[in-house]
Amino acid sequence: MAKRILIIDDSASVRRQVSGVLSPAGFQVLEAADGVDGAERIRAQMDLALVICDVNMPRMNGLDMLETLKNELAQRQLPVVMLTTEGQPEAMARAKKSGAKGWIVKPFKEHLLLGAVQKLTQSGP
Amino acid sequence: MSEVRSRDLERAGGSDGGDTEARNYAILDQLLRDCCLELMSDYGLPAILATPVLNEPALDVSVAAIDFSGRDLRGTLGLRMTSSVVLETYRAAVSAPVPEGSPEANDWTCELVNQLIGRLKNKLRPYHVSFNVNAPRLLATFPVAELERALRSRFVSDRGTFAGYLDVMIAPGFAFVDSPSEVPLVNEGDLVLF
Numbered sequence: 108m109a110k111r112i113l114i115i116d117d118s119a120s121v122r123r124q125v126s127g128v129l130s131p132a133g134f135q136v137l138e139a140a141d142g143v144d145g146a147e148r149i150r151a152q153m154d155l156a157l158v159i160c161d162v163n164m165p166r167m168n169g170l171d172m173l174e175t176l177k178n179e180l181a182q183r184q185l186p187v188v189m190l191t192t193e194g195q196p197e198a199m200a201r202a203k204k205s206g207a208k209g210w211i212v213k214p215f216k217e218h219l220l221l222g223a224v225q226k227l228t229q230s231g232p
Numbered sequence: 233m234s235e236v237r238s239r240d241l242e243r244a245g246g247s248d249g250g251d252t253e254a255r256n257y258a259i260l261d262q263l264l265r266d267c268c269l270e271l272m273s274d275y276g277l278p279a280i281l282a283t284p285v286l287n288e289p290a291l292d293v294s295v296a297a298i299d300f301s302g303r304d305l306r307g308t309l310g311l312r313m314t315s316s317v318v319l320e321t322y323r324a325a326v327s328a329p330v331p332e333g334s335p336e337a338n339d340w341t342c343e344l345v346n347q348l349i350g351r352l353k354n355k356l357r358p359y360h361v362s363f364n365v366n367a368p369r370l371l372a373t374f375p376v377a378e379l380e381r382a383l384r385s386r387f388v389s390d391r392g393t394f395a396g397y398l399d400v401m402i403a404p405g406f407a408f409v410d411s412p413s414e415v416p417l418v419n420e421g422d423l424v425l426f
Binding site for chain 2: 117118119120121123124127163165191192193194195196199203207208209210211212213214215216219220223226227
């Protein structure tokens, strides 16, 4: 069964871009458009293998979502990788503290994204 | 004391204030150019700086803007592109065509200005300048009056033209540091696994 990846980004173009990289590699890609939607999908979808999440989004940004779900993500051992325009160390530190496993600055390199996803989902569902 | 807008080079008093303002805007102008060129280059669209054109035709162009605010700088960053640039960069990013003027093309236009402000924010980091960013917005018409006072750079590529606009207000007394710090920063395209 294909591993399920959730991409959370308010840009449909970015969601499509990520899906275009991961789907051909055998992953099933689910989508959410902001932190509120993303949190709901994470809680509802118990078989996710990994989450890719933007930072700056309406309704709830990615870092706030990460902090809100910190305990649940840790319990489920669900890795989260942030995908964002930001390269600020403070934001990265905040994400790491909340349990994120990685940080990618847009525009992403396809082989790096795919490699990270493959590595982080090796032992997961 | 009122903030100084991009083109309102009011002297704060004496030559020092004017020199500081000129230097501030020169740095921002160069950063804007660098960000625009690097953004488009990353999507396979190398370009060169071109002469600004007054009253450039508004047909077949897409414009998006994004507001930002911080302690030292606040304002609006705009990105104006011919449709061909939008289509070409979308195709490079998503490996698929997109209909001109479609919701997908509009979304991509907004994402590009979002990435542009991200680059600018990263480049300002060594100057210890930061700001918060709002959501990008697509502009139905070109805001001539607003953006005429902005810093602007226009570029030409073999796929069309694009221009960056930075309508920025600088806090009174602010001056960019003489020597930007070497700060740890993750660059565009980089991946860090914790």
